[in-house]
Amino acid sequence: MKRTIKKVAVIGSGIMGSAIACHFANIGVEVILLDIVPRELNEHEKKKGLSLENKTVRNRIVNEALKNALKSKPSPIYHQEFAKRIQTGNLEDDIELVNQVDWIIEVVVERLDIKKQVFDNIEKHRKPGTLITSNTSGIPIKFMNEGRSEDFQQHFCGTHFFNPPRYLRLFEIIPGPNTKPEVIAFLNEYGKKFLGKKSVIAKDTPAFIGNRIGIFSIMSLFHIVKEMDMTIEEVDKLTGPVIGRQKSATFRTVDVVGLDTLVHVANGLYENVPHDEQHELFKLPDFIKTMMENNWLGSKTGQGFYKKEKKKDGSSEIKSLDLNTLEYRDRKRASFATLELTKTIDRVADRFEVLIKGKDKAGEFYRKNFAALFAYVSNRIPEITDELYKIDDAMQAGFGWEHGPFQIWDAIGVEKGIKMMAEQGIQPANWVNEMLEAGYDSFYTVKDGNTYFYDIPNKKMQQVPGQDAFIILDNIRDAKAVFKNSGVIVEDLGDGILNVEFRSKMNSIGGDVLDGLNKAIDLAEKEYQGLVVANNGQNFSVGANIGMIFMMAVEQEYDELNMAIKYFQDTMMRMRYSSIPTVAAPHNMTLGGGCELSLHADKVVAHAETYIGLVEFGVGVIPGGGGSKEMTLRAADTYQKDDVELNRLREHFLTIGMAKVSTSAYEAYDLNILQPGKDIVVVNKDRQLAIAKKQALLMAENAYTQPIKRQDIKVLGKQALGAFYVGTDQMLAGNYISEHDKKIANKLAYVMAGGDLSAATKVSEQYLLDLEREAFLSLTGERKTLERLQHMLKKGKPLRN
Structure with a gap:
């Protein structure tokens, strides 16, 4: 039976419920969000003379919750307009609306008695066959199943979203005792295809997969910290980006999530996994108990492991908690010789072998930490899952680890990992040694572009399911490379489509990347059908290599800089005017030059989490790789008869001017x-690259014709230039911008107006590119621009001067 999801009901509008409702609205689904009716009037309602029967009062809880969610940052919704897809109501007046939906998601407080009351109410109105799931993070599904009808039980299971649902990709699906297999299969596919999740089917065990391993990892760290007398700065230094984790690492992450949330899950595990060999590890250390008693829960209470304090001069500083005295002190800089050895190692996976060999405290920390983790995850199979890759998937998608435990173990070496455990007095589960005895020396292997994992029950390698829908660059890079230099690798994706993968630091665009792009276009025009630009980096591209620009400008090598800018422009124009279709597949930060590349592709297949913009003002210049030209062109293409054309151009001017x-x-x-x-x-x-490839192929198969360069771009000349100059004068007079900001803005105005023309005129793209390049070059001769470039290189953030 074909099942579609057109409308869902979310029961419970707390932080999680509202965020889940927003994410369904993100993907175009209509949502009914319901919560309880207030039991008493608030002061505002009393002053207005409202009663508890008033509809606004009765929906107050749900409406305020949704309003707060939509105001929160980071936002749970892709676009504020999408909130119109959410209808609010309450569980007394509007519960019958659940008979209109295809999926009911319960997200109420984590108490079994309350959940059962909610299910009693839902079952009176739910139509047979409707999916019904609980977002519980730990209550066994089998307990919630009790007393329900047969149809309810067949269509009921757990669907555990991780907070915040928009950003964390883990979607755990926990079957109940009587859940139909087709229901689990549908939710598994829906989570991947529509919700953009990493769907993981888990067993009905305490905390499921993600929190079981994640909370163990954090609690293990808490105990190691005390054992090794480490500071929180040292631990955060060792457990952040160097091992492929988020910048907030361990203690800052706990502050953001909330210590009470962590403690709630840890206490639940201590109570519910008495036979776990690491049961005592889930017992709260004394310093955590004291923090809970003091209500030092993190960001929500203003202090946790870190605390922001106001100084006498009005500025703020961050203090750190001393775990021995439990008093806040000045932050201490953490440095380790072992970490210095990894600075030249770009791939995180290649760092682990170096880290565990460290002779200092860092090396000892990593050996203890990884040994405990490896032993624990090996012993959780088959308790929480039968397949080891699901543990890695859960930790990557739910906790933001670049590599899961078994992937880290593989990077170190399975036998080395066992030896490391032996040195700590622990050992892995028996199946690990059986795997080695069977002739398999790793948990994963790659064959023909697909990833295989060691299947423990069958004692052989099996292909990780679901890979048919996506292309994994890590798996094909060596076998399918047709060209490489220091900045890019060009891979053959099959079916006549090439991919250009940036490999420079932070995927910045310098001469080597531009050389690679041009080479890829050459190859594609001669032997292939289309070109995609995509990568698996943390960000698509942070923009042009400003270090190169800064050095040329400081040395006053203006001829070379002029040639470099022109080369960038010409390469972007090749993206637009090659004889083959080009597709850009941006994700995460796509700034400056990365944005300009996207602007010049025939088509963009963007990941929903793409943060894209022309940010060159921050380093004292205007977009010089065709971005200023392109925004002028796009403004002109929106002009309508009798339109106020200057207003259209101003919108595009402000997009650049306000970065x-x-x-x-x-x-x-x-x-x-x-x-x-x-x-x-x-x-x-995961599916972005495969979709981008399909789009390139589709254009090629539909008789793609090389475009003709534009000669018909309407520019407004003095009319626009005068208006922009007046505007920048006013902004400076009001202290909204600096003198240098005004200078940059006026240079941009000159380009986007088409110069000092006496009347509106049709010009070519090359005409605008020449103006853009001249403006960019002149700004690099300004001292304040050099200061901005230098500040960005040193501090990683823009300077206002």
């Missing part, structure tokens, strides 16, 4: 960086 960056791919349409009807957005990052 606007979209907070999602959908917001990029508002900035005219993405174009409706041409560019598309995908929610599942």
Whole structure:
């Protein structure tokens, strides 16, 4: 039976419920969000003379919760307009609306008695066959199943979203005792395809997979910290980006999530896994108990492991908690010789072998930490899952680890990992030694572009399911490379489509990347059908290599700098005017030059989490790789008869002048960086490259014709230039911008007006590119621009001067 999801009901509008409702609205689903009716009036309602029967009062809880969610940052919704897809109501007046939906998601407080009351109410109105799931993070599904009808039980299971649902990709599906297999299969596929999740089917065990391993990892660290007398700064230094974790590492992450949340799950595990060999590890250390008693829960209470304090001069400083004295002190800088050895190792996976060999405290920490983790995850099979890859998937998607435990173990070496455990007095589960005895020396292997994992029950390698829908660059890079240099690798994706993968630091665009792009276009025009630009980096591209620009400008090598800018422009124009279709597949930060590349592709297949914009003002210049030209062109293409053309141009001018960056791919349409009807957005990052390839192939198969360069761009000349100059004068007079900001803005105005022309005129793209390059070059001769470039290189953030 074909099942579609057109409308869902979310029961419970707390932080999690509202965020789940927003994410369904993100993907175009209609949502009914319901919560309880207030039991008493608040002061505002009393003053207005309202009664408890008033509809506004009765929906107050749900409406305020949704309003707070929509105001929160980071936002749970891709675009504020999408909130119109959410209808609110209450569980007394509107519960019958659940008979209109295809899926009911319960997200109420984590108490079994309350959940059962909610299910009693839902069952009176739910139509047979409707999916019904609980977002519980730990209550066994079998307990919630009790007393329900046969149809309810067959269509009921757990669906555990991780908070925040928009950003964390883990979607655990926990079957109940009587859940139909087709229901689990549907939810598994729906989570991947529509919700953009990493769907993981878990067993009905305490905390399921993600929290079981994640909380163990954190609690293990808490005990190691005390054992090794380490500071929180040292631990956060060792457990952050160096091992492929988020910058907030361990203690800052706990502050953000909330210590009480962690303690709730840890206490639940201590109570519910008495036979776990690491049972005592889930017991709270004394310093955690004291923090809970003091209500030092993290960001929500203003202090946790870190605390922001105001100084006498009004500025703020961050203090750290001393775990021995439990008093806040000045932050201490953490440094380790072992970490210095990894600075030249770009791939995180290649660092682990170096880290565990460290002779200092860092090396000892990693050996203890990884040994405990490896032993624990090996012993959780088959308790929490039968397949080891699901543990890695859960930790990557739910906790933001670049590599899961078994992947880290593989990077170190399975036998080395066992030896490391032996040195700590622990050992892995028996199946690990059996795997080695059977002739398999790793948990994973790659064959013909697909990933295989060691299947423990069958004692052989099996292909990880679901890979047919996506292309994994890590798996094909060596076998399918047709060209490489220091900045890019060009891979053959099959079916006549090439991919250009940036490999430079932070995927910045310098001469080597531009050489690679041109080489890829040459190859594609001669022997292939299309070209995609995509990568698996943390960000698509942070923009042009400003270090190179800074050095040329400081040395006053203006001829070389002029040639470099022109080379960038010419390469972007080749993206637009080659004889083969080009597709850009941006994700995460796509700034400056990365945005310009996307602007010049025939089509953009953007991941929903794409933060894209022309941010060159921050380093004292204007977009010089065709971005200023392109925004002028796009403004001109929107001009309508009897339109106020200057207003259209001003919008595009402000997009650059205010360095606007979209907070999602959908917001990029508002900035005219993405174009409706041409560019598309995908929610599942894993499928982005495969979809981009299909789009390139589709254009090629539909008789793609090389475009003709534009000669018909309407520029407004003095009319626009005068208006922009007046505007920048006013902004400076009001202290909204600095003198240098005004200078940059006026240079941009000159380009986008088409120069000092006496009347509106039709010009070519090359004409605008020449103006753009001249303006960019002149700004690099300004001292304040050099200061901005230097500050960005040193501090990683813009300077206002």
